[in-house]
Amino acid sequence: MTHENSSPVLIVGSMAFDDLELPSGNSKDVVGGSATYASIAASLFGPVRAVAVVGDDFPDAVLNDLTGRGVDVSGIERAAGKTFRWAGRYSENLASRVTLDTQLNVFADFSPKLPARFKDSPFVLLGNIHPALQLDVLSQIQNPRFVAADTMNVWISGERKVLGDVLRRIDTLVINDEELRELAEIHNIKRAAAAVRALGPKRLVVKRGEYGSMLFDEHGVFFVPAFPLEDEVDPTGAGDSFAGGLLGCLASTGSLDGQALRRALMMASAVASFCVEGVGTRRLADITRDQVTTRLESLRSLVHLEVG
């Protein structure tokens, strides 16, 4: 499971500056966005190809850091104008947040163009962007082995038809539980999962925040708890880190059987738990594969009957 044996993971999503109001304090101009978090997470397991857009205000140093992690940034377009900005305020217990401001800036005209050498990418993560852009990316890729997509309430309520086209063309949908219920228009999670799988994706990964995550596939249901943290700092990007970790782990083994998916789900949960421990990508960018493996073992012990 070394980088040399890993297939590359193509990740498309946003890159952003976030202004975060957190119980631990406020932070401005935090580098974020779904592609950033997912790329750092996936790069723990092997090579990554990133597709996104940044403005002329985006620091070269961040792109250089990504390159140093094995992320090919040649699909990150630098456009004239400002980088996407998001501002949000979290509740005292981090259980909820409100968006204070969104400035799409260069992201408003984002039209992902894949470098020629990205077009054979076997593993693809379509981050949470407009489903028409997700389709556009897919049309540029030749015979991917595994395509996962994330989505959100804005597209579920406003772009259901295009989102339906995406669902027919992906292997795995990664979605949070409330969005799953909205997409299926069914509250019961098991029946909602069956209804969404009937729309196309062979597998469904449901993110449930502090309550963990679930996989629905042809073998049944699999459950992974969230790692119980004593110090939660910033949940921003945890879902993207989860998705990036999932794809990175799968690409590193090359297997897509039920057990590989289950192991990757646990790994994704371990990676996402680190993300929450620091503001922005601070903690996520600092961890090693060994630390992730240690946390994976802790997660396993959470559900293991025998105790030492």
Added chain:
Amino acid sequence: MTHENSSPVLIVGSMAFDDLELPSGNSKDVVGGSATYASIAASLFGPVRAVAVVGDDFPDAVLNDLTGRGVDVSGIERAAGKTFRWAGRYSENLASRVTLDTQLNVFADFSPKLPARFKDSPFVLLGNIHPALQLDVLSQIQNPRFVAADTMNVWISGERKVLGDVLRRIDTLVINDEELRELAEIHNIKRAAAAVRALGPKRLVVKRGEYGSMLFDEHGVFFVPAFPLEDEVDPTGAGDSFAGGLLGCLASTGSLDGQALRRALMMASAVASFCVEGVGTRRLADITRDQVTTRLESLRSLVHLEVG
């Protein structure tokens, strides 16, 4: 693990008539109450001793049915007047409920008196009643091996001092996650659990509804998912069935080590899942030990890495 080898479980709590407004329809005069649900659940594993109060309107047939299940009903006092009544309306998705009416009736003057032969009970479940009554019951028992107690927001906010006395005298507190946060005045579940364990109970069992349950003990944290049901009918009594199943399973093995607690937590989750499948005790009262064991295996497969 036969009834013959099991230690008896003493269960004190309420017996009631419930009027339930459910998405599947309305049901009046449903026999319920924490002692009823917990006794039926515990009786799946071995002998039970029930302590409660009913009015002169309570049917003998229900007490006879309990007796047939191995529940010693000689601690159920029949008082002049009406049985405790509760009326509630569930939301369309069963995720929340409102109380429409509460009539304490004979429960208002409940003063539990244990029959002499109950006083050596080794396993004790103090259902969710006033903490002063829980203390009163404890004072009547000689050297119990294992005492678990449930509680609720009313006692946490209004009877904190007496509840504190209960916490110092029990082994295990069984509580839902919101009540844990209220009791600890800490949102983070791991730190809240540590704070409550510092108040007395060696172990803490946290019920999280559809998200499962957690055990905090000297070995660390253990997590059990809720069984994902396709048809949820009535969550009334699920928490009491969970607690009854937990105590019944522990008493049936006689072991209180970390592994026994973990296995009992899984068994409790399996038992509680059946309760939700029918109105009132209808489904719970219908299941066999074999069915519980089969569901336990399904629960284990939910968290097991290898798939068939």
